[in-house]
Amino acid sequence: MIDDFDIQAVVEALKSDKITTGERVEQFEKKVASYCGAKYAVAVSSGTAALHCAYYAAGISKGDEVITTPITFFATVSAIVMCGGTPVLADVRSDTINIDSYEIARRIRRKTKAIVPVDFASHPVSLDMIMDVARENNLVVIEDACHALGAEYRGRKIGSISDMTVFSFHPVKAICTGEGGVILTDNEEYYEKMLKFRNHNIEYGTKPWQYGIWDVGYNYRLSDIHCALGISQMDKLDSFIARRREIAKTYNEAFADVEEIITPIELDYVKSAYHLYVIQLRSMDREKFMESLASQNIGAQIHYIPIHYHPYMRMNSGYKIGDLPNSERYYSRCVSLPIFPKMTDGDVEYVIDTVKKIIGVK
Numbered sequence: 001m002i003d004d005f006d007i008q009a010v011v012e013a014l015k016s017d018k019i020t021t022g023e024r025v026e027q028f029e030k031k032v033a034s035y036c037g038a039k040y041a042v043a044v045s046s047g048t049a050a051l052h053c054a055y056y057a058a059g060i061s062k063g064d065e066v067i068t069t070p071i072t073f074f075a076t077v078s079a080i081v082m083c084g085g086t087p088v089l090a091d092v093r094s095d096t097i098n099i100d101s102y103e104i105a106r107r108i109r110r111k112t113k114a115i116v117p118v119d120f121a122s123h124p125v126s127l128d129m130i131m132d133v134a135r136e137n138n139l140v141v142i143e144d145a146c147h148a149l150g151a152e153y154r155g156r157k158i159g160s161i162s163d164m165t166v167f168s169f170h171p172v173k174a175i176c177t178g179e180g181g182v183i184l185t186d187n188e189e190y191y192e193k194m195l196k197f198r199n200h201n202i203e204y205g206t207k208p209w210q211y212g213i214w215d216v217g218y219n220y221r222l223s224d225i226h227c228a229l230g231i232s233q234m235d236k237l238d239s240f241i242a243r244r245r246e247i248a249k250t251y252n253e254a255f256a257d258v259e260e261i262i263t264p265i266e267l268d269y270v271k272s273a274y275h276l277y278v279i280q281l282r283s284m285d286r287e288k289f290m291e292s293l294a295s296q297n298i299g300a301q302i303h304y305i306p307i308h309y310h311p312y313m314r315m316n317s318g319y320k321i322g323d324l325p326n327s328e329r330y331y332s333r334c335v336s337l338p339i340f341p342k343m344t345d346g347d348v349e350y351v352i353d354t355v356k357k358i359i360g361v362k
């Protein structure tokens with residue numbers, strides 16, 4: 001949701017001396033880091049770039065295995081492949097649809113280098129258990145929190161717990177910079193590595209013209225124009241989340257007695273920022289349900305086609321349908337209903353009434 005303050009902030013950035021690598025980048029990084037309670041932040045051009053930076057900093061390279069979830073956007077996995085690593089999928093819990101810590105533990109081998117849990121729909125993963133498993137096995141935890149800026153786990157903000165935490169600022173996310181992402185960490189070594197990696201891996205010498213490159217890096221920088229928007233958006237993050245939580249509560253109450261619908265859960269020790277509101281249908285034909293919503297101008301989505309269903313994985317991994325039953329059952333019946341801060345109470349009521357009509361309940 002972009003307002004006049006955001007527009008003004010971007011106009012000021014455009015009028016300033018530096019529209020990239022300027023002071024707004026650092027200001028934005030500091031703002032996100034301090035909101036989440038992390039020491040360091042590195043702003044980059046997308047959530048995918050942020051994942052790539054974090055995986056690189058963790059040292060993921062050819063032959064390394066990285067354990068992650070099948071229920072995520074493919075970028076979580078493609079950035080592993082970009083580093084030369086091999087994605088290993090661990091099934092999800094059937095309540096939160098987050099990666100199951102026991103399934104992670106079962107898949108750890110000598111080649112395992114890192115765990116990449118995803119806070120699906122903004123519901124934090126079981127960070128205590130995942131961090132314990134990682135520490136016991138000397139693994140790095142890179143949390144893909146692209147859905148979860150502002151979410152909390154046992155009273156702590158997401159971004160302050162894992163070794164590295166990745167956020168995305170794509171327009172559908174909690175706040176937006178147009179495109180953009182950030183990695184948070186308390187580890188100075190990771191931080192220094194990522195600063196260089198986002199800037200071609202340049203190492204500067206003692207003279208102004210001197211620089212050298214020891215490893216391939218990328219141009220993953222985020223401009224001051226984007227960061228100006230991010231700084232302005234951060235001021236509204238809490239109100240955006242409050243509105244998302246209000247909408248989720250209204251949906252939960254409206255669907256509580258509807259037998260056909262399984263509503264999303266929120267465990268009592270977390271606070272979700274409700275990036276998504278995903279219901280599951282017990283028996284109704286999902287295609288027909290979504291077509292009926294579309295015919296009433298309601299945009300529903302499916303999050304996500306499981307990772308191992310994609311042709312790339314079919315051709316390049318040994319996974320087959322049937323291997324990850326919780327993910328597959330969830331996928332066969334999930335539907336994401338609209339949830340965004342700009343929705344009016346009337347919009348929410350319209351979605352509820354339409355869903356109930358399609359299902360055939362009052």
Ligand SMILES: Cc1ncc(COP(=O)(O)O)c(C=O)c1O
Nearest residue numbers: 046047048073075076146168170
């Ligand atoms: C879980 C997850 N990881 C990574 C990404 C990639 O982020 P971006 O689109 O900013 O590259 C997304 C984006 O939708 C996502 O949902």
